[in-house]
Structures are given as structure tokens and as C-alpha cells.
Amino acid sequence: MxxxxxxxxxxxxxxxxxxxxxxxxxxxxxxxLDGNSLGRPLRELPARMADFVEHAWGERLIRSWDEGWFDLPLTLGDRLARLALGAAPGQTIVGDSTTVSLYKLIRAALTARPDRRTILVDRGNFPTDRYVVQGIAAERGATIGWLDPDPSAGVTVDDVRDALSDDTAVVVLSHVAYRSGHIADVPGITAAAHEAGALVVWDLSHSVGSVPMELDAWGVDFATGCTYKYLNGGPGSPAFLYVRAGLVEHAAQPIQGWMGARDPFVMGPEYAPADGIRRYVSGTPPVFAMQPMAAMLDLIEEAxxxxxxxxxxxxxxxxxxxxxxxxxxxxxxxxxxxxxxxxxxxxxxxxxxxxxxxxxxxxxxxxxxxxxxxxxxxxxxxxxxxxxxxxxxxxxxxxxxxxxxxxxxx
CATH class of the missing domain: 3.90.1150.10 (Aspartate Aminotransferase, domain 1)
Structure with a gap:
């Protein structure tokens, strides 16, 4: 052309x-042509970040935690869910890295299926996903079931259905394959896993912000992804994670931190998880690092x-x-x-x-x-x-x- x-x-x-x-x-x-690895920054960011430093941080100081920072993982998660995930409020948080979020979700899924030991993942998945699976399998005495799809395509419903068994606890897949760009059939694969009694963790890193999705309608159990690609959050910007409403109170996440406790400022001797999706928050959220992504969500809403x-x-x-x-x-x-x-x-x-x-x-x-x-x-x-x-x-x-x-x- x-x-x-x-x-x-x-x-x-x-x-x-x-x-x-x-x-x-x-x-x-x-x-x-590498915006799917690291998106360009917005021109408005210098002024936006300077205003944040001057006012929310510089003037309000510790008071800003009560004025919005404490709830920012949830409020920003809900906005992302509405604009890009097809998910209702109360199921998404922003924080941690994709690696940590994958660990939380895969462990939660495995624990939710205590009579099963197999984690199903494809060899073409992003290295982090495979490495986290390998670490959890060693830690929990689980078995890894490997899928070997066509590398120029991706994992299909038939690939997953043929590999599922009554020992499969969780399937770990990417919505868009990081190398080939293949879009997986999320609702079809999720339904096949559910028919076999398994749960699914979806990595949305290469799709969020560019491919519309309907996590609630598709019956997705768990999902996570980074925000520095099509969400233009900048290098090392925090990830997000999604937990289906029906699983939030029942699938225990393994990294218990004070920000996810029921009453964090009591500083009590024992951990009790907060109600709802807040229990998936662990440590202090990266409030400063959330600002570029928040700006990009403005553009996504506008476009x-x-x-x-x-x-x-x-x-x-x-x-x-x-x-x-x-x-x-x-x-x-x-x-x-x-x-x-x-x-x-x-x-x-x-x-x-x-x-x-x-x-x-x-x-x-x-x-x-x-x-x-x-x-x-x-x-x-x-x-x-x-x-x-x-x-x-x-x-x-x-x-x-x-x-x-x-x-x-x-």
C-alpha cells in the first residue's frame, strides 16, 4: 500500500x-511500533504529576489517605472494570505487579479446588505466567499439565477440552498471545473448564485497553494484567486483578497484608480479611504510580x-x-x-x-x-x-x- x-x-x-x-x-x-510493550506517555502528565506533588501530596500530606488514597485501588479498579473489562463494581483492584497478582490468583484458585492437583498452562504463554505456575506447583505439590498449541495461532477450546481431567484445578491462559497476537475464546474456554469442575485465571496484559471484553458475561473466574502497555501507565506501573463476585468471599488470597485486613488501623494481633475485593489488597498501594493510568482512562472513556x-x-x-x-x-x-x-x-x-x-x-x-x-x-x-x-x-x-x-x- x-x-x-x-x-x-x-x-x-x-x-x-x-x-x-x-x-x-x-x-x-x-x-x-512497540506500544504493546510500553505505551507512550501523555503530554498532560508533567502538569498532572506536578499538581499531585504540590497539592495531594505536598499540601494534604497524610490526610490524602482519608481523602481518597486509601480507596484508590478499588475506585480506580472499578473505573477500569467499567471502561475496559466489562465488569461490575466490587470485583477489581489496582496494585502489585502482574507477577504478584498471578501468584495470588493461581494460589487462590488452587486452594478453592482442594481435591485437585493439576494446573493447566500452555508452553507458549508469557514466561512469567509459566514461571509462577512452576513455583506454585513446587510449593504446593501440584502437577503441571502442558498445552502445546500451534505457535502461529493460540490455545483453542478443543486444546483445553482435550487436556482437562477430573484432577484439573485451574487453567492459566492469556487472552491475547504475547507472540502471535491470537485472541483466545475466553467464554468458550472458560465454559469448558467449568464443565470439568476447574477454574480459569486469565492474563489480560496484551488485550486490556485495545480489545473489548465482557468478564462478567463470559463467566470469568479470575483475571489480571499489566497497565504499561495499552493503558499507558508507564514503566513498572501497577497491575490490576479481577475476582468474580461469587468467588471474592470464598477464594482466599495467600499474601495477607494490613491494607487488606477488615480493620487495618486496629493493628490487631490476628489477620481477618476485609469484606469484598479489598481483601485482595496486600501492602500499601502505589498511589503515585497510579496517576498516569488514571489519565489514560480519561482518553479511553473519551474515545x-x-x-x-x-x-x-x-x-x-x-x-x-x-x-x-x-x-x-x-x-x-x-x-x-x-x-x-x-x-x-x-x-x-x-x-x-x-x-x-x-x-x-x-x-x-x-x-x-x-x-x-x-x-x-x-x-x-x-x-x-x-x-x-x-x-x-x-x-x-x-x-x-x-x-x-x-x-x-x-
Whole structure:
């Protein structure tokens, strides 16, 4: 697809104006296709953070805990749930990291199925998910059941159904596969697990903020995800976790902290969990680090998650067409589903020359991601990425790849 065509797509994009609200979006020498790893910061953040330091922290000091900070994990969680998760209030909190949240939820699910010992997870899942499962299995004497899906696709309902048994306690999967971008059938897989008496923990890290979801309607048990990708919370921003209302009071989380106690300021000798989702809070919440994500939720509310998804589909369709025109003739292979209904906000393209090219691309201002063994991942954050940015980046990748393989670029 030609550059004028990309410009036409930008001109017709109803969300195009949002791009100007991100730092660095006006830099012509930086073509950034890694927003699914770390989103750009919002231009308003310096003023917002300065105001927070000056007033909520500097003027109100400790009083701010009574004026909103103490409940911020819940209130921000409820807002995220409403805008992006399809979940009712009282089931979502913000805090900790994805790793800690995965540990809490998998342990809670395993404890809720005391007569079962197997944790089902796929080998293509993000390393953290697999490592946490391995640690919990060793800690609790559980067995790991491994799924081996098609790496260019993802885990299907049939994959899960074939692996389930009457010993399966919990299934741990990602909504969008971090390498291929495949969207899992959350309601179908969750229903299959429930039919077998198992619970499911979903990792939403590569979907939240770009792919609409309906956690309540889908019957999801537990879910977690990071906030520094499509939620633009910044490096190390806190994660979120969701627990279905019917499980909140019954699935005990394993990291008991004073902020999740029934009456934390009594400082009592024994732990008693708070009512509701607050019991999943452990330590002091990272209030300062929650501010960038709160700002991004303003944009998501303004744009609407359905329009964000429509832009995401259009961007990945554009990238797939560019792959077919420019990269496939040079021997590259699309490692992502072609059906947009099965694809999240990124695509992965494989070629043996990419491991040697990625460093040069970054140094020249072309910033995709690299995923072993030989994949370049093109991540397009809908509110901050333009069609022209995708076009320019893929054309530069094609030029470098053609030079590497000794073939003229188109």
C-alpha cells in the first residue's frame, strides 16, 4: 500500500486527533511500533504529576489517605472494570505487579479446588505466567499439565477440552498471545473448564485497553494484567486483578497484608480479611504510580473502547497488507492469524535475518519489538499510532531486510 493511501487512512481516522496528546508523536525520526510493550506517555502528565506533588501530596500530606488514597485501588479498579473489562463494581483492584497478582490468583484458585492437583498452562504463554505456575506447583505439590498449541495461532477450546481431567484445578491462559497476537475464546474456554469442575485465571496484559471484553458475561473466574502497555501507565506501573463476585468471599488470597485486613488501623494481633475485593489488597498501594493510568482512562472513556478496537483492527489490517506486499517477497512469514476477529493489537513477522537487524532498526529510529527465535513484533497502540507511522516503519524494515538478503526492496 502506498504512502498516499496511508495518508488517506489517517485523514479518515476518527481517532486521529488523539495521537497529538502523546509525547513524541510529532517526532518524524521515531517510528514507534512497540506500544504493546510500553505505551507512550501523555503530554498532560508533567502538569498532572506536578499538581499531585504540590497539592495531594505536598499540601494534604497524610490526610490524602482519608481523602481518597486509601480507596484508590478499588475506585480506580472499578473505573477500569467499567471502561475496559466489562465488569461490575466490587470485583477489581489496582496494585502489585502482574507477577504478584498471578501468584495470588493461581494460589487462590488452587486452594478453592482442594481435591485437585493439576494446573493447566500452555508452553507458549508469557514466561512469567509459566514461571509462577512452576513455583506454585513446587510449593504446593501440584502437577503441571502442558498445552502445546500451534505457535502461529493460540490455545483453542478443543486444546483445553482435550487436556482437562477430573484432577484439573485451574487453567492459566492469556487472552491475547504475547507472540502471535491470537485472541483466545475466553467464554468458550472458560465454559469448558467449568464443565470439568476447574477454574480459569486469565492474563489480560496484551488485550486490556485495545480489545473489548465482557468478564462478567463470559463467566470469568479470575483475571489480571499489566497497565504499561495499552493503558499507558508507564514503566513498572501497577497491575490490576479481577475476582468474580461469587468467588471474592470464598477464594482466599495467600499474601495477607494490613491494607487488606477488615480493620487495618486496629493493628490487631490476628489477620481477618476485609469484606469484598479489598481483601485482595496486600501492602500499601502505589498511589503515585497510579496517576498516569488514571489519565489514560480519561482518553479511553473519551474515545470509547469499541472505536479503539475498530482502529486497532484497521491498523493491523494495514500492517498485514504491507507484510504481503513488501516483506513476504523477501522470505518473511506472518506468524499471526489473518482473521482480524482472532487477532489482537499486534502482528509478528518471522525471518531468519531479523535477529541481526533489530539493533540497527532501533538505532535508526525504527522501534518494533523482537521475539525469539526470529520474529519482529509490530505493536500498534490505537490512540497513539498512525497509519503513516506503520507504513514508514514497515518500508524501512523491508529496505533493511532486502539489503540483508541481497534482494532489491519493492
Amino acid at each position: 502506498s504512502a498516499p493511501a496511508a495518508a488517506e487512512l489517517d485523514a479518515a481516522d476518527p481517532l486521529a486527533a488523539f495521537r497529538d496528546r502523546f509525547v513524541g508523536s510529532d517526532d518524524p525520526d521515531l517510528l514507534y 470509547g473502547i469499541d472505536r479503539i478496537r475498530a482502529k486497532s483492527v484497521a491498523l493491523t489490517e494495514h500492517a498485514v497488507r504491507l507484510h504481503d506486499e513488501l516483506l513476504a517477497p523477501l522470505g518473511a512469514r506472518l506468524a499471526t492469524p489473518r482473521d482480524p476477529a482472532l487477532r489482537g493489537g499486534h502482528i509478528t513477522v518471522d525471518h531468519p535475518a531479523f535477529p541481526e537487524l533489530i539493533g540497527a532498526l532501533w538505532r535508526s529510529g525504527i522501534v518494533p519489538d523482537f521475539r525469539r527465535p526470529d520474529g519482529i513484533r509490530l505493536g500498534m497502540s490505537p490512540l497513539s499510532t498512525s497509519f503513516s507511522e506503520v507504513d514508514g516503519a514497515v518500508r524501512r524494515i523491508a529496505t533493511e531486510l532486502a539489503r540483508a538478503v541481497g534482494s532489491p526492496a519493492r
